[in-house]
Each structure stands twice: as structure tokens, then as C-alpha cells.
Amino acid sequence: MSHSSYTLKAEARERVGKGSARELRRNGLIPAVIYGDKQAPIAIALSTNEVTKRIHAGGFMTTVAEIEVDGKKIRVLPKDYQLDPVRDFTMHVDFLRVSAHSQVAVEVPVHFINEEQSAIKSGAVLNVVRHTVELNVPANDIPEAITVDLAGFKVGDAVHISHVTLPDNATPAITDRDFTIATIVAPAAGVEEEEEAASEE
DSSP, X not given: OOOOOEEEEEEXXXXXXXXXXXXXXXXXXXXXXXXXXXXXXXXXXXXXXXXXXXXXXXXXXXXXXXXXXXXXXXXXXXXXEEEOTTTOOEEEEEEEEOOTTOEEEEEEEEEEXXXXXXXXXXXXEEEESOSEEEEEEXXXXXXXXXXXXXXXXXXXXXXXXXXXXXXXXXXXXXXXXXXXXXXXXXXXTTHHHHHHXXXXX
């Protein structure tokens, strides 16, 4: 289910700061940081092209990677990245160090199925409240997506997290309420209601 892992080669960064980051970028590298697992953060430099390719391929934030630095391999999960808003290349990445037993919080995309077996078939509209749901999952078993089955949902229904079958080892990060993922709303709300009111008179 989850994407296969991949390896990124990195070099340790001695100098950290604005000037060195600019110099890295000129050389086709980006600064990144590996932190977590109760160890000191490591500043590294990665190939901009490699990382940007990975981000565009999808599943970047839900795939554990290995970063090879100074002959050591470190298992990581991307936690955050910044894109240059103008030129759409990666500026910086934060990685979280993970072990096989790490629990991590990950934003997992939501996929909807069986729309044709719900009110959407007859013109209702799926109003997606959350395109991703934050789950607590084992680092080595992150779902690629969660699937919401819309079969049987009618206009006015809301799809809550309790309607979703999550993988056995996944729990929602929000635990204090049964939050809404999507609602099924009437097409062009308001038009039909006016017609009904007119016919009742």
C-alpha cells in the first residue's frame, strides 16, 4: 500500500546560514535538516533536482526515505518543505528521523469512491471539507491514502471520520470529536427550495 522507500545522497553542511544557503542553491543543492529521535539535528545539503522530482512524483510526505550522509544511512520522513513561489523549486526540507518503531503524524490524502451509488449520481455535490486527514501511524507503515466509500449517502449527509475504515494501526490525530471530512449538498442550493415553496401555496 505505501510507496517504496528511496535513497537520497546528501553531504553534511559545515556552515549554516543565509550566505551558505545561497551558495548551495547556486550549485544545484538545497539545505535540509534531519531532526528528531532524541538526537542532535544534522544540517545537510541535497540535490535540488532529486528532491523536486520526488515532490512532483507524489507521496513525498508519506514515504519514508533513506538519506545517505558520510557513509551512514538515516531513515527519515519528510515533515515540511518550502517551494520558491516564483520558480517552483524546492528551497528547504525538514526531515524527521524515524526508526521502525516510530509513530509519526502524517497528513494522508483522502480518496472518495462509489460516488455513483450516492446522491451525487442524481446531481448532488460532494463538498470536501478535508482533502487530507492527519493520522498517527507507524513510520514503516504509512497509508498512501484513506478511502471514503460514499455508497448510500444522501443529500444533507455528512461524512465523518467514523465512517472511514482506517488501517488497523492508524488513529486520527484529532481524537476529541468525530470530525467531518465531506458533506453532500443539494445542487445549486436555494433553487429547489424556492420552487417547493411556490408549489405549496
